[in-house]
Amino acid sequence: xxxxxxxxxxxxxxxxxxxxxxxxxxxxxxxxxxxxxxxxxxxxxxxxxxxxxxxxxxxxxxxxxxxxxxxxxxxxxxxxxxxxxxxxxxxxxxxxxxxxxxxxxxxxxxxxxxxxxxxxxxxx
Numbered sequence: 001x002x003x004x005x006x007x008x009x010x011x012x013x014x015x016x017x018x019x020x021x022x023x024x025x026x027x028x029x030x031x032x033x034x035x036x037x038x039x040x041x042x043x044x045x046x047x048x049x050x051x052x053x054x055x056x057x058x059x060x061x062x063x064x065x066x067x068x069x070x071x072x073x074x075x076x077x078x079x080x081x082x083x084x085x086x087x088x089x090x091x092x093x094x095x096x097x098x099x100x101x102x103x104x105x106x107x108x109x110x111x112x113x114x115x116x117x118x119x120x121x122x123x124x
Contacts, residue, residue: 009070014064016064016067016076017060017061020056020062020064020080021060022057023056025057027049027051027053028050030046030091031047031050033046035047038094045093049086049087049094053083056079060076067120069120071116072121075117075120076117078112078116081106082108082111085103085106086103086110087106088102089102089103
């Protein structure tokens, strides 16, 4: 019996869902670090990054298996890149002393991803 290869669309959905779960788990570790090990002045920024990462990780985990069209996958990929840029910029600011210059780009990309996801869902 021959096994057919898994369609690329299914692989993308699985990968986005898995990455979402990974983000959610890592965000809990980040929150624990913010509460227990980080300098008090950096805790708010770390907690903001943790919350943003957790919520978007959870969204990716829940929404990726439901994606039906390339537009939906693109929207979810935009959420993933947006959260990585936003939270990553906040982490770089805290740990490396860099300006959080990519946070607005990441936030804008996440917003655009949510809007594209809404458009995709309205299509049916």
